[in-house]
Amino acid sequence: MGRRIIITGVPGVGKTTVIEGALKKLEEEGIAYRSINFGSFMFDVASREGKVKDRDQMRKLDRGIQKELQRMAGKAIAAIEGNVIIDTHCSIRTPQGFLPGLPEWVITELEPDMLILVETDEDQILQRRLKDPTRIRDMEGGKSIGEHQQFNRMIAGAIATQTGCTVKFVKNQDFLLEQAVLDMAESLR
């Protein structure tokens, strides 16, 4: 059986860039990971089960059905052979507050080996978002970004306690992307 690593980070922290850099490095060493986006994977499960036709319908599902689909997705990922990265969020900022992306019924099925939080100073994240025209709509201040990162750490403590997985913080600081990539690669090695 391979390893299951959950990788999270608030929007704009540069999670995808770090993952791609690390996977390229590992590929050169002959270490392979399948990268799964949890949201997309769950949508595939839901479509296959005939519960939804498009992604918009996902949010409108009955709570019980949503829970069941999440559980099924977690179980299906845990059954995959080889090393797997699960690309998702500890929590998502919504008008109703922070929505946990990895509730108990998902993580106990997933049984991850490690949870990685990609983080950096909230000011740097704010600057990165300001440069990204696709993020203009739901702009928030640095303090609010810091609060989101702090909340994700609390979620991480709960996930670690529930599953026994290790929790690793990978910093993706300005001008130090290479360091972040090396850290991430080391964690996945």
Added chain:
Amino acid sequence: MGRRIIITGVPGVGKTTVIEGALKKLEEEGIAYRSINFGSFMFDVASREGKVKDRDQMRKLDRGIQKELQRMAGKAIAAIEGNVIIDTHCSIRTPQGFLPGLPEWVITELEPDMLILVETDEDQILQRRLKDPTRIRDMEGGKSIGEHQQFNRMIAGAIATQTGCTVKFVKNQDFLLEQAVLDMAESLR
């Protein structure tokens, strides 16, 4: 089925004032919430079950019985029709340390939609307590209040992971009560 919203906050943060303001606003819009104090509700359950005669006896109950009563209270609240606010504490400061007000066996029965933490700067809370003669007895410093609020956030992370509920922070800052009321009303709408 209605929504179940847990509202918490350390003593002196002004939780009740914010709730009352928000409920008044919502009433004008025809949105009704039943407000339940978790402690009182549990005492009612305990009396009905013949376990206690007065509230003092509640603290002296055997741990197993207490747990069972908490679970029953959670279940009974979850069965209530319509929107419900559960007014309680993430944790209570006791001589034995912070006692969690919403342990796993309560929240998994309750299945809340949202957990709201009413917060503000610890210095403001200290000032409010100093003006309240009923709170003189167990006075604590600002640092200690800050520690309590921080611990409640950790509890919130655990509750979100366990139940999948969203977590919302409503600030009740000096001179900005109206803003807090609007935020709270928006969360309950």
Added chain:
Amino acid sequence: MGRRIIITGVPGVGKTTVIEGALKKLEEEGIAYRSINFGSFMFDVASREGKVKDRDQMRKLDRGIQKELQRMAGKAIAAIEGNVIIDTHCSIRTPQGFLPGLPEWVITELEPDMLILVETDEDQILQRRLKDPTRIRDMEGGKSIGEHQQFNRMIAGAIATQTGCTVKFVKNQDFLLEQAVLDMAESLR
């Protein structure tokens, strides 16, 4: 039945010194505690079950077997008559990140009454480690120590929610050991 108190703290915080001081004080009052190191206790369980011959083998055990041994150790400790201190870690810093020392399947068996975190300023911990030649190998900076203490608090929030135990912070500050001992003794009394 006695009380079960988990006591934790990062390396160098002086946990053992505080425990020993407090137990001495309590002994004079006729209050007895059995002090158990969770790691050693688990090794004894593993040896008795014929799973390992030496402590090095403990780390290399299959995940499922490790989990089962942890659960058995938790259960066995819970069955001990009289007051028990469980000396362990909320989390351990490893190359794979913070490893939780008290996962869900341990704490739900243990059913602790209280979780004590011995803490102090990270700078003081750093100074103490610098003076201790046995700790030279895995030296880390003050910021990193602070991060570890913060993560342990998050773990504490999750443990409290899962078990209903209280969480107490005992400060072991420079020049104030006697205060820490009194605080600890008061918690155990």
